[in-house]
Amino acid sequence: MSHNSFGHLFRVTTFGESHGPALGCVVDGCPPGLALDADDIQGFLDRRRPGQSRFTTQRQEPDRVKILSGVFADGPDAPQLTTGTPIALMIENVDQRSKDYGDIKDKYRPGHADFTYEAKYGIRDYRGGGRSSARETAARVAAGGVARKVIPGVSVRGALVQVGPHRIDRSRWDWAQVDQNPFFCPDPEAAVLWADYLDGIRKAGSSVGAVIEVVAEGVPAGWGAPVYGKLDADLAAALMSINAVKGVEIGDGFAVAELTGEANADEMRQGNAGPRFLANHAGGILGGISSGQPVVARFAVKPTSSILTPRQTVDRSGAETDLLTKGRHDPCVGIRAVPVGEAMVACVLADHFLRHRGQTGR
Amino acid sequence: MSHNSFGHLFRVTTFGESHGPALGCVVDGCPPGLALDADDIQGFLDRRRPGQSRFTTQRQEPDRVKILSGVFADGPDAPQLTTGTPIALMIENVDQRSKDYGDIKDKYRPGHADFTYEAKYGIRDYRGGGRSSARETAARVAAGGVARKVIPGVSVRGALVQVGPHRIDRSRWDWAQVDQNPFFCPDPEAAVLWADYLDGIRKAGSSVGAVIEVVAEGVPAGWGAPVYGKLDADLAAALMSINAVKGVEIGDGFAVAELTGEANADEMRQGNAGPRFLANHAGGILGGISSGQPVVARFAVKPTSSILTPRQTVDRSGAETDLLTKGRHDPCVGIRAVPVGEAMVACVLADHFLRHRGQTGR
Amino acid sequence: MSHNSFGHLFRVTTFGESHGPALGCVVDGCPPGLALDADDIQGFLDRRRPGQSRFTTQRQEPDRVKILSGVFADGPDAPQLTTGTPIALMIENVDQRSKDYGDIKDKYRPGHADFTYEAKYGIRDYRGGGRSSARETAARVAAGGVARKVIPGVSVRGALVQVGPHRIDRSRWDWAQVDQNPFFCPDPEAAVLWADYLDGIRKAGSSVGAVIEVVAEGVPAGWGAPVYGKLDADLAAALMSINAVKGVEIGDGFAVAELTGEANADEMRQGNAGPRFLANHAGGILGGISSGQPVVARFAVKPTSSILTPRQTVDRSGAETDLLTKGRHDPCVGIRAVPVGEAMVACVLADHFLRHRGQTGR
């Protein structure tokens, strides 16, 4: 993937810093004729928006998206449709509190990208983390809203499956629960437990990691472009590119190391609509190509490093010092990563749908 | 990543099927003036070559690489140097046994890409798995040999750290051991245990998964191209694109889910040559940019699905049937993935070195 | 080049329609630490802006550019610098007259892209030509303003060298004249003649074509990425992608067909700073690589098809009809192509500077 773009035929370019005038994206290569207005996208942004519960940062951003280009309504009563030209989406930053950045202006926050951005570029927009802020992911979610229009037969849903040491019980998985709790948790009992657990983390000014699972159903067999544009390779890059992600799995993921060939290979029988599989260890991808089964991806998000406990660090002059992060932060930044993960998966699938159609005509 | 190419400035395109005339790659964008001859590359291919122990497939391929272009020696005694033009590398297939493919010609091997290749393309080169064969990875290893020349100050080394349920004891990690056993295992005691364990697997005609770790030392702070060309995002794609890989981790990987912010953030002190870190949970990458610490990546390889136990499947006509895979196969295909993982990491690093130099001049 | 992006390391993505809310671009991969504020870019936009003389369309657009991201001033008195992150530039459309598009809504304007956009996308934003409007080139000019910052030692200047049948006298070429007339004409006598000639064209409601020449001085030897990323190949694509361009030449261009090898090859002598050339038939590019001589490119712009004479056409229903274009138009749209051509050349050069530096370290 290039610097700030990803995808080949459905190509997303994002821009924007945490405390600049605006952030957004340009979605290029979208098929024409798809109904699209700002509300379609806004719904996804609202799910990602911070400040909706005590478990996410209290920064208040309305995150209103504007469509700047790429759509057209042929008359006042006509639906607004994509035209096939680039769709620019913009979200203005409104909560740019004027404040003193003195502390983080010169000190490198451990676990954050302060030091590496400065090492790379020799300059760093320290306001709210600049480009490395989680705020950047709003643009991904907006792009994902467009991507979903491209693949209407595909359902892309995400859920939080682990918070700190606490995993869900998969036997209780219920997609309907995901929007019933502030964690996108499919297991109602885990959600109760997590609330308690995260209250403790939050009050301690600490933070904790999480694991998110995204499932795409309705993906037909055949998407993916081996051997480097494999569907799983592109998903891995897309998910790993989300802030704070340190691991990505497809299907059984790391658990395959312990499996034998007998246990791991998903056997096949003949179904009404062609071959069907008796299991889905593969997570819906074989040889980098979708198999027609649900595509299952999982990713791990580290705890945010913005915590109230002082940590050892250095400043730009090389002096050793301590740093603690005051102000708004996320006790579990992984929660808000759920709609971001969904968006990235939707974008990758939309791109591979078009690429597959381009090469094969199907 | 596009179909069969990856990288931006250091760009690798591979080709070839398991039983075609040849496989190979074109490495484009290599800096000029680097000493390169076939022997430099051959050493890496020899490490990947099958048939070197009873724990890998017995297919015998000399895997001799020829350099077709992109190098020049200015006189009979002058060193052969890269010229900056594309370097084509070719490996001829010599062990293409004439045989009857009747069984796998029409049946989809469970766990393999037979069904998905056919679903995508409507045609399938079934001889030895065609393009989806592990044989394809020889071209990656060859490209990696060129990549290492581009980043001479960086050491890229891999090791097998888990076979089936058996993990190494990291306290016994000794890089010198890696070439002393047929498993690229850094823990000599684990290697002994694995030999026994894999003999059992092999005799049972079964197979098992594995985890590989690749460590790159000497990577300076600053490589990576956020937010989609993050170093970890490109590593994730590169490693996930290797056959049979189902998971990728950077640094602590999935374990970060259980960590608190206090435990996870690597604190900093001032060292002689600038900031240094007191730990490396991040695996050498923060915000998608290298931190100067060792870059640590890990990936899980599933057990090969070519086993002697019959498995349920269907054939192209839709008839239900059983299949068992006779002939040569790998009890633990993860072993040979070690040099492949190294090669992919080397290619990604070489590319990011050039991209960073391009943008920043450093 | 992909749909709406061009360049590899210095990569420009543009968006926007003639009558949408805004148009703009995202410039990705810009080196960090370059002083950049909106005024730097505004100057170039002002040169392209319509309505500055009677020889260009009377549409009034202030074309004020806003920088949405990618720059940072470290304190109120510090200069605003690029940070290496994507630079988003936005120009809001303010002169979107509410009007009846009835005539062009359904009829295909001959010579315009109405029919082909509809053939491709099945939908067409007919307001002012939508994406195919010359208005789109404002985003190119904005991007060019950033590109010039990347190559401060290079001067990129353009001039109109032919209007209709009237060519300049090259012996009178004077760069200082270019800003002294409404035509970017380097020959003051030609400018006087063109004023008369174009007044006639304008009053007749007609239009005429033109040829623009862009010269880049200060390009060192070595830029260009043969054999497909040749400097001249990228220039050709960049210039041909400008609206209404039908031809591109480098150096002597089509005149080389009539030359012999003796006349065409630029001989070399030794200068103070290395080899120098005795002529520049090559236009500063040999084998796709800059030679250190001025890079000379030329492109032909067709007459705008918006004229007052009725032309035969068909409408969407297939009925035959006539069409004449009322309202604002350009008697010679080639005039405003001068700053656009400069911008495209600057972007290509900036990209090749970074690519060359990436591959070779120089």
Place this chain on the structure above:
Amino acid sequence: MSHNSFGHLFRVTTFGESHGPALGCVVDGCPPGLALDADDIQGFLDRRRPGQSRFTTQRQEPDRVKILSGVFADGPDAPQLTTGTPIALMIENVDQRSKDYGDIKDKYRPGHADFTYEAKYGIRDYRGGGRSSARETAARVAAGGVARKVIPGVSVRGALVQVGPHRIDRSRWDWAQVDQNPFFCPDPEAAVLWADYLDGIRKAGSSVGAVIEVVAEGVPAGWGAPVYGKLDADLAAALMSINAVKGVEIGDGFAVAELTGEANADEMRQGNAGPRFLANHAGGILGGISSGQPVVARFAVKPTSSILTPRQTVDRSGAETDLLTKGRHDPCVGIRAVPVGEAMVACVLADHFLRHRGQTGR
């Protein structure tokens, strides 16, 4: 376009030097299921092959192409089909005369890329021009042979339309004549005149330029990806990337500068199968999108700089000297550019067919 690759979905990567072991290409993204064997490609290579008349270089190369990958025949009597995986094509160099390169080893041939390759890379494969040799175009022609299979309804034909000052009479244009003379000349009378003219050039050890026209018929309306992947922009890059090309035109090309809007805009009437045009000044492309008319591109090739007349130059040490080129050379290298131009146009069209199908499903 990147270094040695072009195209997005139909992507061609070439490699090889004039006097290395082999040259060739990898064609990636080809649709599966197309009948393809070496003979299909060989025919096009034979047209480009040198030494077929006294008007081209006497270097003898059989230029036999081998398909290394990407095709499969399902049984001994089955047709060989593309599989959708990368198609590698290789042409071994057999006429690598062992000779003394002493003269051109150190001297920069004026008009050639010797100096610029060395300025860029610091090293130069001087044997036969290395990568900058016209020999490289054999790989383009091979790729073009594959491209034609992708667009079977499109006819791509080229012709030489000008040699030195001598243009064809377009009223005598007869495609059937093109293969009846050694010049690919569609005007039999011009061919006779050219033979005389070029005999004079050849005997004088001189050379001369030429203009080639390529016409693609059967291209449906809708191909092209504005605004940077315009069909004409990609054609311009593709043609300008051919060795020695200095200008590219679409349709009326530079002549549009002299036209008025009335004369230039192709009027439309309703035909049996939708809108039809009354003229084709546009060369089949409007707004960067094909219009359904024949696509017409023209390019100018400079005279080769390898001539028998001594020219002033310098050597690597900076000493001034003279140089004349002994041995085999082309009096009009433009002749052999005809099949090369066809191949480049075919590749661009194949790519845009797939891209259009990917985005729109048509």
